[in-house]
Amino acid sequence: QLEPLPALTPEFLCVLNDVCVKCYTDFAPDELEVSVREHILQDLEGFVRRQFSGARLRLFGSSKNGFGFRQSDLDICMVLDGQDTMDDIDCITIIESLARLLKKHPDLKNILPITTAKVPIVKFYHVRTGLEGDISLYNTLALHNTHLLATYGAFDNRVKILCYVMKVFAKVCDIGDASRGSLSSYAYTLMVLFFLQQRNPPVIPVLQEIYDAQKKPEVLVDGWNVYFYDDLKTLPSRWSEYGGNTESVGELWLGLLRFYTEDFDFREHVICIRQRARLTTFNKQWTSKYIVIEDPFDLNHNLGAGLSRKMTNFIMKAFINGRTVFGTPIKVLSPIYPNQVE
Template structure:
């Protein structure tokens, strides 16, 4: 539609090109050999003259648009292009893609693949079945826990790595954390190593990224390591590497001190009662078999599954393990050991201070591993209120 421009006092004309009928395909640059939207080849298109435009043009091809713009530059005229939603979307809405299954047509909240099947109550278990479960879990622990030789080899790797890094950074201390040291690690599990500097427990005035990059550069020259590279964009910058002689992969981070303390806490629980370790391995293996042990894909991490086991063993009657953070003289203020703003204190046995002396329920629970496994399944499927409660091992 041709309009007189009121702002220019009638001296200039404004030509309105209505693009409401354009589609995405119509606006793409077409090859010379193709047919335009007017039904003719681009080189045969009739010229579009501004002075001859008396009504809105439903669509223009790229070739015509180029010629129009050339005319605008040589005149005192202006063109108004109407860009409407239906032009760009072709009348379609953005696709709805599920964040869980990555399929179109529904959102994650309505994903059928995330729907749980109806629960079936477990039938009563006879002693023969429970004894078989116990034997299976005992054997599973023996099959998957690292041997004494492997644990010693891991310690030697860390010791040798520390000696090498000390040549370039004085006061370095390396410590294992995570599954390699918490009592629930599988054979050949990755090495998670925390680096700190002696005399600087909180890592003050340290440029983590600069040190990580320098460590990666030095480890590339270490004969025992290969496939070394730094990841500095992560929340916790790390150096990833592999150990040649042991065929193990590892991550080296700086001042991951809260993870160190959590590792000590889990190791303490694992050493209180052998059933704790058996159930921990059973839960991790169960999650692996069911393919629900990858936090990056929306399920829980292996650490979270271990917390579920510990929480249940604290809640069962009588409890198998205590809440170590509550084993102190409640007539006094609660002990504190602050790390990154968190109170990470927990009870640890020492000379003249045993768990049996400070926990009244010590040794009272006599259930077998099989009985505890079935009870744990019932607890989380029938008793635990997942909407109103949280899994915690602090109370």
């Protein structure tokens, strides 16, 4: 029983658009903040190499996917030169000794190894910048999905802005903390990308379905195909629907809230950005959950698997309220100039 929404005036759409753009301009880090992150990374790499001589550190997640906030955490992946993979036992041992080493770093505090998680990490707090971070080992798929998200974000500015709006929305509604049982930022970003692919006409293509050869190329990482078309220069000529969608960010944001509250059948379908054809929850045998989000590379990974029924309802309510709030015009006050006041 959704409230009917009134017709939107061009003035209201203009306000809506400004609000969306502001989420991006107010929260995106500037060049200095980006370089601070690189600097911390360099410094940490030098430090870690004292004990692990072949260690290389790389940033991933929102420090690199283009949807980072000023205070977003530093997601770091460590690999050792000349070694392609690492088994779980070695990962845990190295995480533990990495934690002991990082405790000696003068700029770091609150060192905490977490070895029971699916991906073992060591967490830290960087005192001078107030940034939190974690280091994982051989988190190679995450490096690839970071590059995939970055490519979508760089393809059209509306993608970037909408991903920021979604993250702000999730923070404000308190539905964006996976460590407390809701969905991760990464999951919400996948929801935005899926919506933009399913929009008619679509705003973005399905990069994993574009290729030159007869057959989809296979680039295997941890047993999964991480191929996607990443040449932004030639992409427009490779995508027949390029430029078809000219909606504003404001229209798309309201469109997204309406899509997930009015159109998308969560029971039936999977949020899946690797193919244009709808994938069903039945196909995947993922029928016990209401919000089902397939990782674009690790096809066994459902980002919504950890949601309780209560949390699912809480998230859906946030979307329903968002639809009403963003879909109901407010009176736009015209500025009052002192000499016009009677």
